[in-house]
Amino acid sequence: MKINIEGLEFSYNGKPTLKNMNLKVGKGEFLSIIGPNGSGKTTFLKCMNKILTPKQGSILIDKYDLNKLHREDIAKLVGYIPQAERGAFPTSVFDTVLMGRKPHMKWIPSSKDLEIVSDVIDMMDLSSFSMKNINELSGGQRQKVIIARALAQQPRILLLDEPTSSLDLKHQLEVLEITREQANNDVTVVMSVHDLNLAARYSDKILMMKDGEIFHGGGTDILTPENIEPVYGVSVDVKRDSDQIWIMPKKIACK
Amino acid sequence: MFQNQVLDEYRKDIGQKLLFGLSAVTLLTLLTIYAILNGPVKLTYTEMYSVFTGQIVSGTAYNIIWNIRLPQVLTAVVAGAGLAISGAAMQSVLKNPLASPFTLGISHAAAFGASCSIVLLGTGTTYSTGAVVLDNPYITSLSAFTCSLFSTAVILALAKLKKATPEIMILAGIALGSLFTAGTSAIQYFAEDTQIASVIFWQFGDVSKTTWNELGIISLFVIPVSIWFAYNSWNYNALNSGDDTAKSLGVDVDKLRIRAMIGASFVSALIVSLVGIIGFVGLVVPHMVRKMIGGNEMLLLPVSCLMGSLLLLASDTVARNIISPQVLPVGIITSFLGAPLFIYLIIKGREYW
């Protein structure tokens, strides 16, 4: 599904946090949002599935106005992976992933729901501890469970908030391969991420945010030293191979 | 195959938990029969059978069963279930293991309402023979109920005014609870001895107070509210992962939380007003169940009902038989029985906090 955002503004308790955001993401496109801590990435993602309600602007999903859609209907279309999550009471890995089926099921999960869940658990390599409590998992394992839940939801749009932040090298690649696969299957992906190399490697489009505003947006070719330095305050070297971009931080730029 | 193994493990796990639930049902049935037969006057199984099949329609056994034991036993079952599921729902929507009708001040408010009615409206007196009589139990109960609902309304209004966060509701509940406790003390200070006795007597949770009518009123609300809670179990599951995640899974978080609080408060206020204060069941039963079968609300809520019934009925049976022919109020026993059981589970059961 397409996402079309126009003139979006958001404030936390009157403090403007997102200013005049405009964005178009096409069907099956993989967009990475990058920007320093506190630049508004999480806030922006939360607006895209009505966890937060912006005070101005419009968000269209295909031709539907997000504001007019019911939560239950949004949940059938949009999956969300939060930056951090910790439950009050423990649940098993299986039950957590099964929760992703909630928007689609009635009271008792059908055998189709259970099958989808076990497939996703298998795909994410969680089988060996599927009945364990998620509180007894490592941070990275838990992050994978949460990603698995969003995949079990089978959304048309996937919002990921730093999905690789606690994963090791292999799992970072694994999760992003799976996410890329989703995009190839026409799921629209919007991901916030701090690792510029990963963003460059897997995304179709890049959105650079700074202080609640869009600094720049476009293809991965916008990842240039001239753009990165003013956003992060770090000077970088950027190398380009035929289809690969390498970004290496040099030093913190003086203000 | 790996995939089937995951499913098999899950099905096996669910199967075991269902078996546990089934055992609880069986145990509850047996205990109900035992409770009907035993008390200051012992009855035989044949007598009970004849009464239920209509072969005996008068006499001692008939009177004891229909007018004393059955309403009492069923009140224990229904009140235990209602308190336990209310506690479970409150803990889930407030995401706090300390939430219960007691901690949220509902019992304190009820006690205050009853005191007001007994002392200010004179709906209770103690006769010189020592027997405590509540002249007009309905007015006392109504007053207790009104106060509990008022307290809940204040909590919810505060939550609505600010933001419906669990912390605000719990803190407001605790604050109101101590306010009502102070109010009760103040009233008692100015009351006469006989009135104080009535107030204290009212506060003892006792399932033998109820008649068929009151049992009917309690059931009329406990049963549908419990079904409604169970129907919402996936919403509560989602809420457990955090408000943001729950919203992303299609749950209208604020509405769900406020409605669950209204349902749970209403049911517990009703029970407390008619039966008196029975602490512990609402707080501890959900934890026991979580420790025994885990946190999936789809099982947690119905099994909490069963365990609540079991605990309250067991306590009541002990209370009626322990120092026979003297009969203790059940509220005292629930804590005596529940606390060690709970401590045992803290030591032995699965950990989650």
Ligand SMILES: Nc1ncnc2c1ncn2[C@@H]1O[C@H](COP(=O)(O)OP(=O)(O)OP(=O)(O)O)[C@@H](O)[C@H]1O
């Ligand atoms: N619940 C909140 N209430 C008030 N202000 C908030 C809240 N959440 C975030 N903010 C503020 O909004 C701004 C944007 O926060 P946001 O979480 O969107 O940043 P981010 O880009 O996701 O940062 P990070 O990279 O650290 O995750 C920050 O200045 C933050 O302090």
Ligand SMILES: [Mg+2]
């Ligand atoms: Mg963030």
